[in-house]
Amino acid sequence: MVNLSGYRGDSLKLLGEYRVSIGDPIIIETDKAIYEGILMPRYEFADDQHIVIKLKNGYNIGINIKRIKNIIKKSEKEELIPIIQLPPISLDKNLPKVSIISTGGTIASRIDYRTGGVHPALSASDLYTAIPEISKYAQIDTEILFNLYSENIEVSHWKAMAIKIAEKIKEGFQGVIITHGTDTMGYTSAALSFALINLPIPVAIVGSQRSSDRPSSDAALNLIGGVIVAAKAPFSGVYVVMHSSMNDDILAVHLGTRVRKNHTSRRDAFESIDISPAAYIKNGNIEKVLDNLPIRREDYNYQPRANFDNRVALLKFYPNFDPSIIEYLIDRGYKGIVLEGTGLGHVSNACYPALRKAIDKGLLVMMTSQCIWGRVRMTVYETGRDLLKIGVIPLEGMLPETALVKAMWVLANTNNQEDAKRLMLMNLVGEYVSRSPLERRPKDGVF
Amino acid sequence: MVNLSGYRGDSLKLLGEYRVSIGDPIIIETDKAIYEGILMPRYEFADDQHIVIKLKNGYNIGINIKRIKNIIKKSEKEELIPIIQLPPISLDKNLPKVSIISTGGTIASRIDYRTGGVHPALSASDLYTAIPEISKYAQIDTEILFNLYSENIEVSHWKAMAIKIAEKIKEGFQGVIITHGTDTMGYTSAALSFALINLPIPVAIVGSQRSSDRPSSDAALNLIGGVIVAAKAPFSGVYVVMHSSMNDDILAVHLGTRVRKNHTSRRDAFESIDISPAAYIKNGNIEKVLDNLPIRREDYNYQPRANFDNRVALLKFYPNFDPSIIEYLIDRGYKGIVLEGTGLGHVSNACYPALRKAIDKGLLVMMTSQCIWGRVRMTVYETGRDLLKIGVIPLEGMLPETALVKAMWVLANTNNQEDAKRLMLMNLVGEYVSRSPLERRPKDGVF
DSSP: OOOTTOOOHHHHHHHHHHHHOOOOOOEESSSSOOEEEEEEOOOOTOOOEEEEEEEEESSSEEEGGGGGEEEEETTTTSSOOOOOOOOOOOTTTTSSSEEEOOOSGGGGEOOOOOOEEEEEEOOOHHHHHTTTTTHHOOEEEEEOOOOOOOOGOOHHHHHHHHHHHHHHHHTSSSSSEEESSSSTHHHHHHHHHHTTTOOOEEEEEEEOSHHHOSSTHHHHHHHHHHHHHHHHHSSOOEEEEEEHHHTEEEEEEEETSEEEEEEEEOTTTTEEEESSSEEEEEEEEEEOOOSSBBBOOOOOOOOOOOOOOOOOEEEEEEOOOOOOHHHHHHHHTOOOEEEETTTTTTOGGHHHHHHHHHHHHEEEEEETTTBBSOOOOOTHHHHHHHHHTTEEOOTTTHHHHHHHHHHHHHHHHOHHHHHHHHHHHHHHHHHHOGGGGGGGGBOOOOO | OOOTTTTTTHHHHHHHHTTTOOOOOOEEESSSEEEEEEEEEOOOTSSSSEEEEETTOOOEEEEEEGGEEEEEEETTTTOOOOOOOOOOOOTTTOOEEEEEEOOSSGGGGGTTTOOEEEEEEHHHHHHHOOTTTTTHHOOOEEEEEOOOOOOGHHHHHHHHHHHHHHHHTTTTTTTEEEEOOOOTHHHHHHHHHHTTTTTEEEEEEEEEOTTSSSSSSOOOHEEEHHHHHHHHOHHHHHHHHEESSSSEEEEEEEEEEEEEEEEETTTTEEEESSOOOSSETTTTTTEEOOOOOOOOOTTTTOOOOOOOOOOOEEEEEEOOOOOOOHHHHTTTTTOEEEEEEETTOOGGGHHHHHHHHHHHOEEEEEETTOBBBBBOTTTTTTOOOOOHHHHHOOOOOHHHHHHHHHHHHHHHHOOOOHHHHHHHOOOSSSSSSSSSGGOOBBBBBOO
């Protein structure tokens, strides 16, 4: 049975003529080179001008059908020999200049065929070659900044990314894409939101929940979405661009300070919390949803504020939580503690003495909620009022993860506790949501 | 304008005859007593045989209209003087016997009129008087076990609850209700699920997100739902019974090990994660959803396993997480650590030495995901495989909160590390979900 899933128009016609099917080992002859690989499926709204094959080294490449002279289906027994000669990309000089900065993660990964595991390996320029549609939207420049699993990304990397982005602005790029592992993408998007406060251009952070070797991969579409935002968005700021549903039809553009990875594996794992996404991308077009987004502007001398202080801890409270952990952090020289309390912002009264001591010693102690949705309101119950009296700072609806990152940033920018408190309570880059959208939130679709 | 929201049938007719409206100060004369208070609204599917007023002391009571001789509307200027004489409840001796055990929380609270804050104060028997519909479903016995904000509930309280429930079984009760603060309700429901493994009857944990003094309170309906489950459910085990939507029309009966408070204030904050609720309650009837629930049975000699070891920590990982916190817990004599890692179950490689040390010293180190939905899969990426090699135990889709509580229970029941590991990996009371329902999860309803 012939399967040509995702192909349509001219490319579907061509493949039909050569009687090949997805999964077939094939040889493609073009005017300039010969390619050998497995015919791969295309995602839903791919163009009809390219055929994608997986080379033996695990990379996918897209080949323009105008250049194809012949397609040969190989016998399955025959071993595939890679014969690659990547053609130069021809670029439209009138398109916006977009920089793709690679930091690692699944979006830049390939399968290790020995173990079946996934390794970060694909370079940014390889990604570019694999997804030819990108050249419709932008002139791309690619750079590998790191090659890290995102669980290993730390404050020093946030700083390096912010500085690199400012460099790209100076060089005249109209938008920047950060490819990033999805694990800590929400933390990095918050970090860059603060480090790049008052940013003149859009920065799109993109990743992939399924490696680009799998037909179900979201890598290509997310990267295209990132390019569209970087090249075309009328707004500036830091956004996460990822699948909005299980289908390859809509991408969501999430505000960097309000986004969370809410599923370990689904392609639509990323969600805006207590607010709608800033925009959606449908059929290559940006549909803005949020008003009051900062407007894109020209400012080649933009200066980031890229320092973070890592002496801040995020502590999730639970029954029998051991207050001596708080005392340990005080002794260790911590400058801030973000509590992830229960409900409207509570911890047990057994924690009061340690919290009092922390605040006496000059630590910033802040409250968020482990409920994720909704806001802390510490005036309703006795416990909340007690904690306010002790000096715990209520962070309303700020996400715990964003609160941690913001505190790291604030405490690197001021040594004055009152200034730090004032900054924590100010809405700088959308980290606080207004009351009304709060009542919206994902709902169980079971019945 | 007359507002008689929630009243219908006979009670609506009666109130209409006396031309009173919700919020009016009124005096009601019955055959046995005189009541003064404010006429309160009723929730959506309340019966039509009772009128509810708020007494001056802040309690609500329901009065059967058959006993009402007269209703007098007071001038608003006149001060209300409480004249209370609670009538004895007449019970149908053929109804199931249900025990309501009060532990505190908003469901058993009232407003402090000086400060506007909420205090736990209402006794279980007062709750019973305020919601006369309960007598349709069960003969109720009430007992105050504690009066605690749930953020102060600890392992010793879980033990006391489990032992008390076993006592009630011995005394012949067919179902038990625990009224509980919502903050740590998910932890307690998991704890009781393990402590009451192989339970013969249903235990319904109920709470309230809005205090019973507010017209929007969910207290009455959640309590009625708890009574229905305790009295009528064909299944046994520990469940959380709370609003399923923002309306007062459907309640969800959540499996005790798969439920989470996902909003700080909404009435439908509680959600089953990666599985549907065990059942719904609509119009007073239980509609079962999950198959394979344990069946209710008679066993008056049921013995709980009520011990928990509190030397277990839940550690949420984040960028720059300080591995010395793990070493601190080792030094402090901890027996287990549940990691709330990123994505499919990762932490930074900076944590490896401390984790190795913890496992060498005999601590049980386990992995869950901070994504909440989905499961950890530690064979996909290098980091996961490294952690498996070190000896970290992957807990699949178990909720971090449930994993913490289960580890506390397992480590109180065995001193053998291998036995503990085996027990952690066994599906004892539904804490592991099968693969297929995993793909369902709450979705953003924004577009």
